[in-house]
Amino acid sequence: EDQVTQSPEALRLQEGESSSLNCSYTVSGLRGLFWYRQDPGKGPEFLFTLYSAGEEKEKERLKATLTKKESFLHITAPKPEDSATYLCAVQAGSGYALNFGKGTSLLVTP
């Protein structure tokens, strides 16, 4: 059975304090690994898709990387507006469904 584990569950950072969120997965036939951001009371917002080990993608202060067992979401010099829950999801085989982790709740304080 596919498993997605995110750590830490919650993270508090000072503004400008860089850190990384982890997403470890076990899946047969990874098709893609997805990162989403979710703000309170809103739907998940798509950030990145990674397809193969070694792949990296960047968007503003965020950088996602992928290995054969895990993905990292690196946040460089975060700002308070980066506060949100970050969700990782995997898509396997020929399937369409996203299998989500439980998320990391990030709080960035001024």
Place this chain on the structure above:
Amino acid sequence: DTAVSQTPKYLVTQMGNDKSIKCEQNLGHDTMYWYKQDSKKFLKIMFSYNNKELIINETVPNRFSPKSPDKAHLNLHINSLELGDSAVYFCASSQDVNEQYFGPGTRLTVT
């Protein structure tokens, strides 16, 4: 323009009632989904339709019935609502197996 929209945003109803949630996407995607997010914020797939054909039907009570009148719409009907059905329901869409775009969610409260 809203890419994926859902109505209503909030739904409060009593146990035993029947209710529907509607979803529309204007992205031209061929696949639509329903996810349930529980009180612990865990998102789980319920159903998926590709070109109006049901392709994912996870283990959910048969009180839940999706219906796709066309590629741009996917509705969720729930019969005989129970307390445990209280959650936030998200609709999403994608083009084939690519990234999914989510709606704003419908918060269902069953009293």
